[in-house]
Amino acid sequence: MIRYSYLGPAGTFTQAALIQIMKDDDIAIPYANVTAALNAVRMGEVESALVPIENSVEGVVARTLDELAIGEPLVIVAETTLPVTFVLMAKEIVDLAKITRVLTHPHAEAQCREFIAASLPHAEVIFTSSTAAAAAEVAASKSSSDAAIAASVAAQNYGLKVLADEIGDHDGAVTRFVMVSKPGVLPEPTGHDRTSLAVFIGADHAGALLEILTELAVRGVNLTFIQSRPTGLELGHYHFVMDAEGHVMDARVGDAMSALKRICEDVRFLGSYPRADLVAPTSHSATSDLNYHTSSDWVEAVRHGSAS
């Protein structure tokens, strides 16, 4: 039995993603925000947390990135993705022209802008702390002209009626969630892994990102994701959260991390874990583990005077 925290409340997309992963006797506990869900891991209340980290339409979930990069250390041990479909729901079936207020989370609003502009041009948009909270608020409202944009499961949870389905602007929108635990045993390499890092650069180092990318490139380590984040001190001071192909146990990934540690102010390891899409690294053979070991052995032999 494993205890999981997740970004609640019940009825959000995160719960739907967690259900994909959980076993029957596991326990899932919703928390009010990403920080609270992660703190539950830090304090030992649960073994792991599931939180969103990236949405294909609206982009990164800033708080998750910042908690992992700057908060008390945690590591990602798995990831999962979930297609995102939005539903417009209200207490009863009404004509869309009668809806005067639409409640939803800012990220959901961002993904349904075209629908709102076309079908609810006169409705006021009210932001809530989650899409489930929007559904709950509509369920508690006395007004029949309120509607919520939320996940399909929220309509069931709160007894709401579906006014319109699949209202997202982008078919194929996907959210990526990460499973986060305390640092400890790493997931085994699978051949299709991802390694997440937070890389901190010194202030006013204009060429730092070029140097970082060059260190990765010469070792054949490709990035699948890079995001700059402000450090909280002054405009123009950033760190980077990046996902690289491969596992820290791979020679080239460890070597690249070692190089970044040398040239950067700091590097934090955020986890090596299997990719949800099962894509293997595209690195060429020159940077295979075998080549790494062969070349290191040669240098050691040279140092002992037994090779040239």
Added chain:
Amino acid sequence: MIRYSYLGPAGTFTQAALIQIMKDDDIAIPYANVTAALNAVRMGEVESALVPIENSVEGVVARTLDELAIGEPLVIVAETTLPVTFVLMAKEIVDLAKITRVLTHPHAEAQCREFIAASLPHAEVIFTSSTAAAAAEVAASKSSSDAAIAASVAAQNYGLKVLADEIGDHDGAVTRFVMVSKPGVLPEPTGHDRTSLAVFIGADHAGALLEILTELAVRGVNLTFIQSRPTGLELGHYHFVMDAEGHVMDARVGDAMSALKRICEDVRFLGSYPRADLVAPTSHSATSDLNYHTSSDWVEAVRHGSAS
């Protein structure tokens, strides 16, 4: 007389920033969100819009970046910065322990987390569409246990009392705003300019960012800002919004833009305009305009057989 749109409502930080720029007979019109403020320029209702683009603590304003990169073309013609100080306000002076709900915009909440955790640990945080909207809602509320986090000016606008001042977690937090107009005449080079670009790369081109940074570096063009943004199609497909030192009229900046245009799927020019901090480019003499012209003249002479 110039008409400006800005991210409203009245009482937000954006209005405070606009006041720094406006002349007495100029007109400022608040709009409900960034898109609406920018559309007012696109439709000719106003000459220019002032919208936030970057906050030193919480990071970029995603919608501004996306509107500039993907929406109908507009260009930045000026920028201004504003120190951000947050104030906790309520209908009457009450003990903080009695506050049960705190209303504010998510970006403001992000910048006051430590204060909220320390001084308002039991209060529920309610998100609003702006800090001014939070103040307005508190002013309209019947409950004396509601408080808003907003700009100082909002307390005056809505007749609220200040419970705590300068409650932001980070002294020195600054927001950068950009003045946006329809494409047309460019601001003159001043010697301390910034050029903003949106750079689109083809899908699955792992080394594209390294190539882009190399093209800039070989021409001595430093970046002051880079942000990846999702394209809205699938996870892992990004474009980049970047700010470079210098003006498109500078030979090296134009040459770098030309190079990016060749190797990228697309490049959009977002404006060349004076920096608010008056910092001049740090590029070395090899890439001065004079050197550019001298070297181009040499190649032309070689092509005509009159130099070697």
Added chain:
Amino acid sequence: MIRYSYLGPAGTFTQAALIQIMKDDDIAIPYANVTAALNAVRMGEVESALVPIENSVEGVVARTLDELAIGEPLVIVAETTLPVTFVLMAKEIVDLAKITRVLTHPHAEAQCREFIAASLPHAEVIFTSSTAAAAAEVAASKSSSDAAIAASVAAQNYGLKVLADEIGDHDGAVTRFVMVSKPGVLPEPTGHDRTSLAVFIGADHAGALLEILTELAVRGVNLTFIQSRPTGLELGHYHFVMDAEGHVMDARVGDAMSALKRICEDVRFLGSYPRADLVAPTSHSATSDLNYHTSSDWVEAVRHGSAS
């Protein structure tokens, strides 16, 4: 009728290469060394000179490179290659064991070392100023134990007997010759051209070569040859002679030359001319002339406010 100077004396490989190029009424005048052949062009005694520049076994012909890079300016207008086959020759047919002295030019000796070591282990090697001079000296010698290593044609010219044919260590050895004229009209681009450059770097600039290669690489300009040469001042101070794919009239080649001119102490153009092997550049489409013009036009339009 064209007058040619060439690296003589008559009977050398250079004459054989020149015969490939000359028309019936052209005149070929042998000179004692590369400098003299090139000075004949500089002084207007002849229109063009043919001199060796690179040998596939022994390497570059240093004096040709230095004359082109440092001497009074000349440009390469054509190139030709010649398979090199060496012949051992003497006044009369004798057993190889009886040969006590072998006369030849150092470059020929370098290409026949294995033959000499295996078949003439006890013979003294005497260096001459050319292979033809070796043949001439053997013809004038009173000793029947002298032999020359030279081109086949030299045996005919000097009435010598062939003791052994094709004695070079490397089948397929080739020498590249360049046709050199005064600066003036350039050869037309053919689609399979080479551009030769001499690039001078400032003293003690450890990363200069990396910068130079990066400038070429970002513009898709490949090198087919690079040779460092000492500047004659102190150990460790070099310039580079390099051959690039393409013609100075190609946009990317001109752009790369312009970039080198900016970052290097000096760059000298040594000519754009058709490759003897007819190989076309392998550059990808991003750096085609069309793309260069499209991207330059875009930057100009941006500068005039008519594009973004």
Added chain:
Amino acid sequence: MIRYSYLGPAGTFTQAALIQIMKDDDIAIPYANVTAALNAVRMGEVESALVPIENSVEGVVARTLDELAIGEPLVIVAETTLPVTFVLMAKEIVDLAKITRVLTHPHAEAQCREFIAASLPHAEVIFTSSTAAAAAEVAASKSSSDAAIAASVAAQNYGLKVLADEIGDHDGAVTRFVMVSKPGVLPEPTGHDRTSLAVFIGADHAGALLEILTELAVRGVNLTFIQSRPTGLELGHYHFVMDAEGHVMDARVGDAMSALKRICEDVRFLGSYPRADLVAPTSHSATSDLNYHTSSDWVEAVRHGSAS
């Protein structure tokens, strides 16, 4: 007692350089050419060989480079430099206008061209296998109109008279010599070392040199010398002999060598040895041994789940 072979005959600059190094009871044996001197080491006839590798005016000594890169493996264990001054000598003091033949080695001729052109414009230049051989031949000649260009010591050895002193075109010309032994124990690091490598690249790999230089640059390893050499197979197929700052025992040098071994067709170690000029590497602290060990330890700790 150590036995040395050197590039003879006695009276050459190499002997003068060797005298700087030898102890009283050491033995120095001249050999006819570089290959013979090196073979004496390979066959165990002597412990070490001293041969020239680079001349500041005329450039590299091709045969030394090729023997080290391609011949049976040997390693450089020390280097020394010698100022080169040339002397014109003859059997008796005669007016320079009477000299009709000047005998010397091609490298010496290259360094005295201006003197020959100005002072001996009508003399025929005869190439010999060494400057000492030129002196010997003049001493044996019956003609008083023969002169030799050689080292000062050769005039003493062969009883010749000095006609002109310091006739080299370049004051400050220096030759670098290397001491070569069988592979075995390496010289200890001194803090001012040089590491020599031969790097072989696959055919038709246009960007290979850029990759090689990038691997070195990211590790803060500067080059002090690079020379391309033909492989002997076809035009355009090269390997590179390069000297890097530092010792193979330095972490960054070993790491760079390991990287080159991975990406190149082959790499041969040619020795780590103290620099004659005592110059220390200019590499910055990020690539110090300490930083290398700290960063490697961190990666190992991450792999064991005990760091992040």
